[in-house]
Amino acid sequence: MTPRSTTPSTLCEAFQTTAAAYPDRVALRTPDDSVRYTWREYAQRVQRLAAGLAGLGVQRGDTVGLMLTNRPEFHLLDTAAMHLGAAPFSIYNSLTAEQISYVLGNADNRVMICEEQFVPVLRQAIGDTKVEHLICIDAHPEGTLSLDDLEAAAEPSFDFEATWKAVQPSDLLTLIYTSGTTGPPKGVELTHANLITEIESTSVYLPTGPDDKILSYLPDAHIANRWGSHYCSLYTGLQITTLDDLKQAITVLPSLRPTLFGAVPQVWYKLKAAIDRTLAEEPSAVKKKLALWAIDVGRKRARLQSDGKPIPRGLAVQHAIADRLVLSSIRAKLGLDNVRAAVTGAAAISPEVLEFVLGLGIPCSEVWGMSETSCVITMNPPDAIRIGTVGKAVSAAKIKVADDGELLVSGPLIMKGYRNDPEKTADAIDADGWLHTGDIGEIDADGYVRLIDRKKELIVNAAGKNMSPANIEGALRAACPMLGGAVAIGNDRPYNVALLALDPDALAVFADQHGLSGTHEELAQHPVVLEAIAKSVEEANSKLSRVEQIKKYKVLTTIWEPSGDELTPTMKLKRKPIDAKYAEEIDALYASS
16 A cells, blocks of 8 residues: 555545655556556646646536546546546447437536547437537547647646645545446446545455556446556556457466456456366377366365365475476466456356466455445455355445345445436435345355345246356356356246357357367357357256256357347346347247257
8 A cells, every 4th residue: 555644535635645655656558668657747647637627617526428448548537537526437438329328418528538439439429418528539530629639728827736635525536337237327426435445445455555566458437447456556556557458458468467457257267268278289198187187286275275174284285386387387377477466356256267266376356346335345355265255345344134135235335326316326225324236145154245146137947946047157157168148047937048159259269279160150050169068068067956957058149249239338148138139049948848
């Protein structure tokens, strides 16, 4: 953490303290160092950009929209806007013009900042919204302002220091638009006080500081990336490397070698698949056998640690050898050898895959949180990780289980409310201040939380048996590296079926390995591919109880994309739209029973 005599009251104050403490350290950079800012340069640019935004009329209480890929300019502009007491918010880059128009209408922003590639869709979306100024950071299309134009808009009399010092803890810091699995997204209002409390609370389990490095590649429209990289950096001085292409994350890691790494389960699945593929292609039988042995030793050790059991002396000796000969090399090749803490969240991860990651020696903590709670509610302490749980409540959060099993949360992490929607706010937060999370879970004697599933998504089959679709889908994803999406279906049905969508990149790798060719649609129906999927489903079923097992499934020829019909921008399943879109395929799976 950055040395401080007192806790800052706002993230503006936190940023100014950090910049003054580490003026010559690099704060922001791109992987190739073509763009980099020291904290001194960062602070100077923030002041100029804030003056420019003020010149356009942005003031305390306003909102400022951002539609950018992960790049240093996001941090500069977001931080500049917050220094005016405004609330900068990000838009998912995959949204359609209609979806963007809804968000802009709810946010009521007059300024929108974007890249050239997003100008056409924004022009369609702006329509009758209040947006007056469209700022393009990397080009100068007609009708837009450049960053030079923005800085030139500053008034000489603008008092930067007085302006940021006037920002209050209760002022709105940002809006986080939920991914909208059941309807239009809701604008979660978070304050400076919310996020400062979040950072202080999570730092008990995971302290960060200026010697830490993190890769920012997840969308900044998601609270996880805003908390884990952007806001934590302002507060603690950790260095951010921005990556504008999420698909390149695993490729960039070896050159970056971060100390902190956060990912959604999909990234960990792909990482495991890459290792499995490398081992399968290993020409040396001796090396392959050694690697498999080492990974197995690592997994056994990780499971014992998770269960709180002592490590037998023989296993400890074996692990020391396995780590020296194999596991340390795997971590180095992945670029994760310097990682002292990793995080997985946003969706449940398969316990089997998490055990694999921990077995490699990567201290990966599963967390649980929501936009409505300023991000993390519970976290596995890196030195006391329990597989299958999402950890213990952070210090500022109180958790209890309602009579129906739903987890309720209260404390200063809870959002101010949903923007312009008091009815939905009242539905979410009861009169006693408890946020109803919608998640069913359990809390053990040591305070570890185990999630079962979303309250409205549990499968209750025709026999009345309750099941977690997420658990079933996790087993499928763990067993089959080719999957880009999997949805388990069985509500009011005699047995469970699944729809499986293939990841185009993973499918292409499989096709290349097996000498196959064709379009995605053709490959998805190829007998060799279908045989591999069948074996994977059989493996997944072996890890599930009899009633949970998938009896029939359909391999789809479509590709499931973020913000498409099947997935939200954060890769959550849109279950009701999937049921409707694929009703014919689902009915066919039950027709012959």
